Amino acid sequence: MTRIDELRANLAAVHDRIARATADAGRPDGDVALVVVTKYFPASDVRLLAGLGVTDVGENRHQEAEAKAAECTDLGLRWHFIGGLQSNKAAAVARYADVVESVDRAALVARLARGAEDAGRVVDVLLQVSLDPPGREHRFGADPATLPALADEVARTPALRLGGLMAVAPLDEDPALAFSRLAGIRADFLSRHPDATVLSAGMSGDLEAAITVGATHVRVGSAVLGSRPTVQ
Numbered sequence: 001m002t003r004i005d006e007l008r009a010n011l012a013a014v015h016d017r018i019a020r021a022t023a024d025a026g027r028p029d030g031d032v033a034l035v036v037v038t039k040y041f042p043a044s045d046v047r048l049l050a051g052l053g054v055t056d057v058g059e060n061r062h063q064e065a066e067a068k069a070a071e072c073t074d075l076g077l078r079w080h081f082i083g084g085l086q087s088n089k090a091a092a093v094a095r096y097a098d099v100v101e102s103v104d105r106a107a108l109v110a111r112l113a114r115g116a117e118d119a120g121r122v123v124d125v126l127l128q129v130s131l132d133p134p135g136r137e138h139r140f141g142a143d144p145a146t147l148p149a150l151a152d153e154v155a156r157t158p159a160l161r162l163g164g165l166m167a168v169a170p171l172d173e174d175p176a177l178a179f180s181r182l183a184g185i186r187a188d189f190l191s192r193h194p195d196a197t198v199l200s201a202g203m204s205g206d207l208e209a210a211i212t213v214g215a216t217h218v219r220v221g222s223a224v225l226g227s228r229p230t231v232q
């Protein structure tokens with residue numbers, strides 16, 4: 001099988017899973033968008049995916065993302081930054097990312113805005129919320145209690161547009177349980193920011209559970225591209 005045949009077959013299978021889960025949740029066809037996570041895979045794969053109709057790609061490491069986006073400017077893709085964001089890289093990320101999904105603290109906001117302004121663009125921002133059970137060291141994402149202040153800060157920043165929320169289910173818990181907490185957090189959030197309707201949740205292993213609780217975007221890597229090297 002050539003690479004494009006492999007990607008085409010994998011994409012079809014993922015679209016099928018999304019369509020089935022969307023219908024099972026009683027949601028309209030086309031309600032859930034696919035972001036293909038291309039981290040660790042070459043720009044040549046991104047090019048093949050664009051040819052197969054992919055419009056949105058996700059990356060989690062700044063240098064790799066910046067280089068790939070520069071190689072693929074002719075493709076008209078939307079680039080989603082989904083990785084942990086160092087403060088000193090935030091301005092640079094906002095120059096090429098169309099959506100920054102991993103905003104988890106106020107210190108990032110002014111830096112992202114500076115990068116977006118320098119590039120003369122408005123960047124969509126999702127707030128990454130931690131789904132780790134209370135009491136655990138929060139590894140990724142904002143504590144839900146800090147979301148209102150963080151959201152207000154983004155909403156009052158002209159170079160940024162508050163799009164909604166993003167989350168990753170913890171590895172050691174049933175994703176359906178974690179995503180049910182997410183649904184509650186999102187309902188609170190939407191009562192204050194009713195236009196920020198994006199919910200980015202669900203990956204190769206748990207996209208069905210995320211769609212059940214209302215995900216509007218799923219971020220799928222290995223089910224489309226194959227398994228990644230385990231060591232970076």
Ligand SMILES: *Cc1c(COP(=O)(O)O)cnc(C)c1O
Pocket residue numbers: 037039060082083168202203204205219220221222223
């Ligand atoms: C890598 C990654 C994904 C995709 O994971 P798969 O299991 O390969 O689908 C989704 N979201 C984030 C934040 C990631 O880092």
